[in-house]
Amino acid sequence: MRQQAWREQPGEAQQRWLQHLIKRAATTQFGRDHHFADIRTAADFRQAVPIRDYEALKPYIERVTDGQPDILWPGKPAYFAKTSGTTSGTKYIPLTAESLPNHINSARDALLCYVEETGNSAFLDKKLIFLSGSPELDQKAGIYTGRLSGIVNHHVPAYLRSNQLPSYDTNTIDDWETKLDRIIDETIDQPMSLISGIPPWVQMYFDRIQARTGKAIKDVFPDFSVFVYGGVNFEPYRARLFESISKRIDSIETYPASEGFIAYQDTQDAEGLLLLADSGIFFEFVPADEYFSENPRRLTIDEVELGKNYAVIINNNAGLWGYSLGDTVKFVSCNPHRLLVTGRIKHFISAFGEHVIGEEVEKALQYAMQQQPGTEVVEFTVAPMVSPTEGLPYHEWLIEFAQPPRDAVRFATDLNTRLAELNVYYEDLMTGAILRPLVLTPLPRGAFQQFMKSQGKLGGQNKVPRLSNDRALADGLLAIQPS
Structure with a gap:
């Protein structure tokens, strides 16, 4: 298959795409504003193009949605993929003839x-x-x-x-x-x-x-x-x-994703999804623990390391530049480059500096379920309880079970133990009597469906956030009455 060449030399494929994208968009408004004509290397590109999320790129996208040509990519998009953002309201992601x-x-x-x-x-x-x-x-x-x-x-x-x-x-x-x-x-x-x-x-x-x-x-x-x-x-x-x-x-x-097809499972026999290094996207990876710093490193595919969490940045032939996808990934193989999606860069709990991420809560849940075989989960989310009516603050796990654990107290203990093993900051906060162990709150059957329906997000491509740093989702779920 043609796939074999870029699987073996993904760095070369990525460099070809970077050069092609820069050359193709050099005369667009974005290309002129960011001096694409002077870019020769990935280092030049990083210097010229900052990391942006949708909100930061929105002034350019609004000109595209107003019908102006040659703004982010030559001509006009073939489509806008309409999606809902957590901070930006409705997002309009351009899809071009080249990106389809x-x-x-x-x-x-x-x-x-x-x-x-x-x-x-x-x-x-x-x-x-x-x-x-x-x-x-x-x-x-x-x-x-x-x-x-x-x-x-x-x-x-x-x-x-x-x-x-x-x-x-x-x-x-x-x-x-x-x-x-x-x-x-x-x-x-x-x-x-x-x-x-x-x-x-x-x-x-x-x-x-x-x-x-x-x-x-x-x-x-x-x-x-x-x-x-x-x-x-x-x-x-x-x-x-x-x-x-x-x-x-x-x-x-x-x-x-609406912004691009990132990876897929290419074998039944190995862990992870094959990163698509030759499909119209030049990828950059920011170490997740540097993402919110002033000058985070932006690594190419040749520079990533196994087992580390990275935020995904894409540059593509739909005109998204330095675009933060919002996801975090971890590479489990570099020959070929296979990854796992580990969470969302802005979906975490850090009400007390613990910075618990999606991968950690999912691993903790998986562990607790393994300790009590037969336990089945429909859906779950986790939120902080910063000011309880009594006692220390805690993390609240709201879980809808299809088959509840035989011993709910032990289940909560297993969740908490495993999370503390995965996140030393969480463990330190409990040791220092800042947090108490998590609280498990079982929800009635259908609670998540009813809540998503009440928000107009039932079905299709809508997903429940695993983690929130506030109580909006948790309180909305707790307000749902069994039907």
């Missing part, structure tokens, strides 16, 4: 890698479902605008489209619960072989099928053999999802 192959071909290549390795191609001849956003598009300044998954839906290859479900009309339904019932109507009697989506929403699909049929998923869909997922860490959902299926199937993890 990154999204379309990467999804295709993930499947082709699987077929090449396993020899299993029979699933392509049966029915495939992609639980996604609506393919209906609006226009902004004459440019088609919608959810990334809806945009991609318009570019599904012909050899897959004839087998794709649900129907276009069903996919355009806005209300997630109504849409889900219609999806089940259309799929329940079909030879479904591949199911793709964010794990908690796939689980909701499975739950409703089981409620309707009383059967395990393997008996409803005997041809189901491949599960494609991304967007969240799969581990908290794995046990329950595979219990619903009731047989072993292969899975393919992907790492897509």
Whole structure:
């Protein structure tokens, strides 16, 4: 495969992309403002282009959304991917004719890698479902605008489209619960072989099928053999999802974002996702513990080290420059470069300086579940309780269980012990009597779904933040009354 060359020499592929991107955008407004014509090296680029999040890049993006050409990339975008930001409200991410192959071909290549390795191609001849956003598009300044998954839906290859479900009309339904019932109507009697989506929403699909049929998923869909997922860490959902299926199937993890398709699982036999070094993106990696400093290091793919957390910065052929994706990753292999997504750079708890991150809480949860086999988690989030009515402050873990632990007190103790092992600052705060051990708060069934519905974020590509540094999400969940 063509993939072999850049897998073996990703640094060279990345340098080629840097030079191509700079040359292509030199005459844009952004390129002129940042002296692209004078850039020769990655060091020159770092000097000329600061790291920006969406909010900082917004003055340029607003000119693009007003219809002005040649601002961030030559011409105008083909689409805007519309997504919700935690601080910026609605975000409009440009997609260009040049950047679309990154999204379309990467999804295709993930499947082709699987077929090449396993020899299993029979699933392509049966029915495939992609639980996604609506393919209906609006226009902004004459440019088609919608959810990334809806945009991609318009570019599904012909050899897959004839087998794709649900129907276009069903996919355009806005209300997630109504849409889900219609999806089940259309799929329940079909030879479904591949199911793709964010794990908690796939689980909701499975739950409703089981409620309707009383059967395990393997008996409803005997041809189901491949599960494609991304967007969240799969581990908290794995046990329950595979219990619903009731047989072993292969899975393919992907790492897509509106800003770019970053990585995918290229083998069933090794940990991590293959970073796509030759797909229109020049990557930079900032050590996570330096991200908020004045002059953080910006490393190329050749400079990263195993086992360290990095914030992902992208520069791409849609005109995103020095763009902080907001995710943190950790490399588990450098030959080839495979990574794990470890969390969000701004999703952490540091009410007392502990800086607990997503990877740590997910590992702690996984450990506690292993100590009490059979425990199943639907969803969870963690928030600080800074001013309790009595006693020391603490971290509150709000967990919705499908199958609660046999011993909730021990479960909370295991969570706390493992988190203290993973985060020395958290341990020090307890030793110093600044924090007391965490408090476990089980939530009623359906609490997360009800909360997400109340926020207009039920289904599709929406995800529950694992960590918050305030009480907004936690208090919203606690206000939900059992239905």
